[in-house]
Amino acid sequence: MSPQLTLQTPLELAPAEVPHYLEQLWSPEQQGSTGTGANTFCLLIWQPAWAEQQLIRSGRLPGPVTGQQSASLIAAGRQAVLDGDLPRSTPPLDGAVVKAVADFEGQASAEDLRGQYIDPALSALMPRRLITLAPTIDAAQPLETLVAAYCPLPEEGGGTTACGDVVVLRGGHGALREGLSILDPLLPESMPAWVWWNGCIDEAPELMQRLNSAPRRLIIDTALGDPHQCLELLSSCVVSGQAVNDLNWLRLRSWRETLAMVFDPPQRRDALSHITRVDIDVEGHHPAQGLLLAAWIADRLGWTLLSTDTIEDGTTAQFKRSDGTEVTFQLMAVSTGQPNVHAGQMVGLRLIAEPENKQGVCVILCAESGGCMRLEGGGMANLDLHEEVVPVQHDTPEMDVARLLGGGHDSTNPLLAAAAPLAARLLG
Amino acid sequence: MVATMTNPLRVGLRQERVIAPQCLVIFGASGDLTHRKLVPALFELFKQRRLPSEFALLGCARRPWSDEEFRGKMAEALASTIQDDPQAWEQFVGKLFYEPVDLQQSKDVVRLGTRLEKIDQQCATRGNRTFYLSVSPKFYGSGCRSLAEAGLLKDPKRSRVVIEKPFGRDYGSAQALNQVVQACGQENQIFRIDHYLGKETVQNIMVLRFANTIFEPIWNRNYISSVQITAAETVGVEERAGYYESAGALRDMVQNHLTQMLAITAMEPPGRFDPEAIRNEKAKVLQAARLADELEPWNCCIRGQYGPGGSAESPLAGYRHEPGVDPNSTTETYVAMKLFIDNWRWQGVPFYVRTGKRLAKRTSEVVLTFREAPVHLFDAATGGPTANQLILRIQPDEGAEFRFEVKSPGSGMRSRPIDMEFSYDESFGEPSDEGYVRLLADAMLSDPTLFTRSDEVEAAWRLYTPLLELIEDSPWQLPVHPYESRTWGPAAADALLAKDGLLWRRP
16 A cells, blocks of 8 residues: 555644644634544654665656655665765665765655655554655754644544544754754643654754653664664663564564564473574664664573674674683674665574583574675584574565554563663674 | 473564554453453453553453452453463453443443443553453344444444354254344454364464365265264363253354364365455355255254263262253264265265263264275285274364375285375464454454354254254154263164264274
C-alpha cells in the first residue's frame, strides 16, 4: 500500500494559535462534524530527510519531499554515490551522500509534504496526533505551522471514525527551535507519547534532549550517526530508565533468532559453555549493529568484558567466561558491492566452541545477500560445522516503527537494555 | 548463565505479532477457568512482553468484589507461578480490575460501559476490547445480546467476543445460537474457542502438510489406506460429573477437538495462509464428511463406559460410582466411530476416530496408514510386511514418526520396520506454550485462524446428528459397552476395525 495523504488541506496557522485550534477541533461541540478524537497515542517525528531534500534540489529526484524511504529515493542515492566518487560501499542515504549532493548544482524546488504523507502501517494504528518537525536545507527559512485533521480511510479499518490530527512545523533549524514552545501543550500527559528521531543521532543533540524527556518513549536508529554517540545515547537512556527502542536492534531480530535456532536442540547447548572465539563482519565502518549482537551474546552467556581495542577496520575484545576461560572477539568492517540502505548491517557471524575432550563446534551465520568468505576460511576442517543463511529484512522504517507503536511498551526491551551498555563499552 | 535445560539465546526472543493496546473483559471471572487458565496465560504473555503496556484485564462476575479482592484471589490462585517471578507479578497485577456485573441486568451492562471508558482513560487502552464469555453456555446468547444492546460491539475492528465450548448441544441449538450471536456482531468479531487448536502440534499438521512438498502428493486415497485419530485420557470424570452427564464423550470431545483434528488432517491446501481461506477449507471438508453408515449408525459407532479397574493397592471407581454420576447412567465415556469423506481426495478412505476416559495411556495422535507395496519382493522379519505409517503425536511427547521397512541386518534379504522420529523436545528442547496462551493472544490480535467459524461448528454438529438422534430416540440401538478402567476400551471397538481387517494402533 502506498502512503496516504491527509484528507484535509492543511491549514497554516500562527504557532501560538495551534494548541487552541486543536483544542476547539476536538471539543465535544465539534465532534459531530469531525468525528471522535482517537484516544490512542501521540507521535512526534524528527524528519529531516536531508538526502531526499538535497537530491530533489539537485534535480536528481522528482518531488514532492515526503520523508518516506521510497525505492526511487534509494536509487537516486545509489546514483549519487557513483556521481560523487564516493566509495561503492557507501550506503545510499548516508551522511557522506548528503554532503556530496549538497555540492551538486541545482535549484529545483518541489512541494514539501513531510508530515502529510502518512504510511498506512502508522495510520492503521489511529494515532491521535502526529507532529512532524521538518527542518529545511535552507537554514534561513521561517517557521511554518500546518495543521490538518485526519481520519483513517475505510480500507484502513475505519469502523467507528476515530480521527486524529497532524501538525507540521517546518523551517530552518533556528525557526524550528522557536516553535518548540507549542509542543508541550500538544502532547497531553494522559496519552502515551513517542518520539521518533528519524535522522542522525548526533545532528542536533540539544533539540533531541529537548524533545526526548521522559515519560516520552524514544525511537532511534543507531545505524544513523557517529557509532560512539549512537551507543552512548542508547546506553544513557537505558541507565536513566527511559524507554528507548532502536530500529537497528530491531533489524537484528533474524540474526538473534537464527543463532538461537542453531542451539535449540538440547544436545548442541553444551557448546555454548565452551565458546572461545566470536567473529563478526559488518558492512562498512559502522560497528553499532555488530557490537549490539556481540553484546547480546556475551550477556546471554554471562561473559564479562576484560579489554577492548580498536584495530584497523575493526574492534577486538577479550571476554571472560564464567569458568574463567577467555573468549576472543573480533569485529571487522567488510566492503560489499551493493550496500544496504542502513550502515553497518550484519554480513556474517562465526562462533567457535572448543569443549575439552570433544569435537569442537563452529557455527557460521551468513546474510543471504552477501558472502562470508573471510569467516568460512581457515582451519575448521576438524570442527563440527553448522552453517545457516540469515534472511534479510526488507521492512521500511515506517513498518518497524508501526510494529513498535502497535504493541507499545513503556520500558526498554530487557535484552536491549542489557546489551546496549556493553556494546557502548566494547567500542571504548 | 548456561543451563543444560534452557537455551540462553532463546530467552526473550519471542517474535510473534504484537498485541494492540486493549482491555480484555472476562465474564465469569470468579470461575475456575479464569484462575486456572486465563489469568496464567495472560501472565505468561506479560512475561514474554507480548502484552502492550496499555493493557487492562477487567474481571466481571456477580460477586461484589473490589479490584483489590480480585487481585488477591488471583495472586492466591497463581501463588506457585508468582514465586518464580514476583517482580513481574507486581507489575502485572496493577493491570487487573474488577467490576461486579450480571450480564442479564441491563443497568449492570451500562455501568460496565462506563467503567470501560474510565479504564480507557486510565490505561490508554484505546477503546479496543475483547470480551471473553467464560460463563455457563446457556448465557452465551443473552450475554452477546446484552453487550450488543449496550453498544459495546458496534465497532467490528475494536471489539470481539470469545465464546468457550460447547457451542450448542446439537445441530439445531448451534444454528440458533449462531443466529443470535451473528445478530450481535459480525462473524469476524466472534471467536469460538477450541483449545485443541491452540496446541503447537495440531498447528504443526498444517505446516507439515503445506510447507513440505514431499507429503502433499501422497496425502490422498491413492496412497493412504486409512486414518486413525485418537484422543485417550487416563483420568476419569473428576469434578465435571454435572456437565459430563449431560454431554458424554461425543459432545465433550468428538464434536469439537477430534473433528477439528480430522478437518486439519483432511482439508485441501488453502490458497493462502489467511484465516478465511483456511476456515473455508476446513468447513468444506467437514461438509463432505459423513458417518460410514448413516442409515444404521450402530454399524459404525461404538459407545463405552468405564467400569472399575486399577490394582488392589489403588483401585479405580467405575463411572457410575463417581461422585455426582447417576448410578444408572448411560452416558458414554468412550466413543469409537468410522467416517468417510466424500470428495476426490478421500473417497473410500476410512477415518477411525476414538476417544475415551480412563484408557490405558494418555495420548492424542493422528495415524496415517499407507497402502501396502503392490508386490512383496522380500520376506518380512515380523511375518508380513508392515504398512508405512506416519504418526503425528499431538500429546504427550509431541512430534512425528515415520515407519517404513528397511533391510534387516544379515545375509538374507528380510525386511523389518523402523521408525524415523522427530521430537519437539529433542529439536527445540523448550516446552511449548499452553494452548490458551496462543488462543488468547490470537483473539486479542483479531486473528480467527485457530477459531471455529459458524459453518464449521454447524457442519461438525450435522455430521454427528444421526448418532445424537439415535442416542436420544432409541438408545438401546447404540448400547454403552462397559470396559475396565485403564484398558483400551470395549472389545466392540476392536471389532469395529476388525471388520475391515485392521487394528487400532497401540500407542
